[in-house]
Amino acid sequence: MEVTVSSRGAKVEGTVTNDDSLSVAGVWALAVLAVEKRKLHLLYKSATTDQHGHFALHGLEPGKHKLFSWDGVERGAWEDEDFLEAFDDKGTTLEVVDALDSAERYGAEGQLGRVKSQKSELRIGSGN
Numbered sequence: 001m002e003v004t005v006s007s008r009g010a011k012v013e014g015t016v017t018n019d020d021s022l023s024v025a026g027v028w029a030l031a032v033l034a035v036e037k038r039k040l041h042l043l044y045k046s047a048t049t050d051q052h053g054h055f056a057l058h059g060l061e062p063g064k065h066k067l068f069s070w071d072g073v074e075r076g077a078w079e080d081e082d083f084l085e086a087f088d089d090k091g092t093t094l095e096v097v098d099a100l101d102s103a104e105r106y107g108a109e110g111q112l113g114r115v116k117s118q119k120s121e122l123r124i125g126s127g128n
Contacts, residue, residue: 010060010096012045015053016069023053027071030078031057031094034064041079066091 012031016024031045032038045057049069068078068091078084 010062012057012060012067012094014055014067016049016055017053023049024069024071025049025051025053027053027069028073028075028078029055029057030068030070031060031065032068032078032084032091033061034066035088037063038081038084044078046075046078060094060096062096065094065096067094068092 014029016027016029018024027049029047029049033040033043037043043061045060047055047057049055055069066088068084068087070077070087
């Protein structure tokens, strides 16, 4: 997963794979805010994967996010709290830290921001 952070928000790029580690085309990749901010659906970022399983999500605001991928769900299904809650433990955790907070936390002057993640790709098939 590649992450770029700018004043316009973070850009997250990655690849969705299946249980056999093969890239999956035409599936949803989604970034949602931490549970306490999930009602702000306008801040959700979603995209479908290209023919190589690649996705790019633009404009993520600073804070904790979860990344998910699904096959065979309708656009916006994730705006239903019950739907999303069923998959919450399967998402990939991602934290976007803004530039000022990053400099204070990490002593990184001039850096645009930092992103912390636990995985480098999303897997489809088990709901994440």
